[in-house]
Amino acid sequence: NAGVTQTPKFQVLKTGQSMTLQCAQDMNHNSMYWYRQDPGMGLRLIYYSASEGTTDKGEVPNGYNVSRLNKREFSLRLESAAPSQTSVYFCASSELSAYEQYFGPGTRLTVT
Amino acid sequence: AQKVTQAQTEISVVEKEDVTLDCVYETRDTTYYLFWYKQPPSGELVFLIRRNSFDEQNEISGRYSWNFQKSTSSFNFTITASQVVDSAVYFCAFLGAGGTSYGKLTFGQGTILTVHP
Numbered sequence: 001n002a003g004v005t006q007t008p009k010f011q012v013l014k015t016g017q018s019m020t021l022q023c024a025q026d027m028n029h030n031s032m033y034w035y036r037q038d039p040g041m042g043l044r045l046i047y048y049s050a051s052e053g054t055t056d057k058g059e060v061p062n063g064y065n066v067s068r069l070n071k072r073e074f075s076l077r078l079e080s081a082a083p084s085q086t087s088v089y090f091c092a093s094s095e096l097s098a099y100e101q102y103f104g105p106g107t108r109l110t111v112t
Numbered sequence: 113a114q115k116v117t118q119a120q121t122e123i124s125v126v127e128k129e130d131v132t133l134d135c136v137y138e139t140r141d142t143t144y145y146l147f148w149y150k151q152p153p154s155g156e157l158v159f160l161i162r163r164n165s166f167d168e169q170n171e172i173s174g175r176y177s178w179n180f181q182k183s184t185s186s187f188n189f190t191i192t193a194s195q196v197v198d199s200a201v202y203f204c205a206f207l208g209a210g211g212t213s214y215g216k217l218t219f220g221q222g223t224i225l226t227v228h229p
Contacts, residue, residue: 031215033217040221041221042203042219042220042221042222043157043203043217043219044219045216045217045218048215048216050215056215058216059216059218088155090157092157097207097215098145098207098209098215099162100147100159100162101159101217102159103149103156103157104156105155105156106155106156
């Protein structure tokens, strides 16, 4: 039982490049989330998926897109990376939207 | 909009001291959930506790205890007899149960706790 897994762990991009962050959970959870963590700002919600087939914007969605591929997988795409997107990205899942969320180990992304 | 404030940016204590981390929230929701998470130096986020707005009973789990006071919109976290392994960033978080806020967890900015031997 791996919980929530994220790939890659580290990534360096040049401005304008694109990439997809992958997230998978094996807890049969319905809801999945993407956050970014910046120094001194806590975690901020980018997008979430309350259930398979639905996605919704969070607090900071600009510059990102998401895909809920199936119940297990939720990917985050940066179409044209910008230095302001340098951050640590966390994926999380929960049984239902009102329940506690369990987090992956994070992806440290640097955009130069 | 919901807001979570953790007034203490950093706290430094010596092992075996008790320490309380403050959390204050703002909301117009009548039903909501409150959480505490721990982020140790390794970086992962660890779930500690979830409370709903209708349950104001204090909770104790080993050396950890939580005091929820709806009248003051506070959900404080106390570590008794702190240990070096308690050194981490602690986040308080809020989840509204209605309308457009449903499913959107709002985090405080975190409190960095350092426990010295």
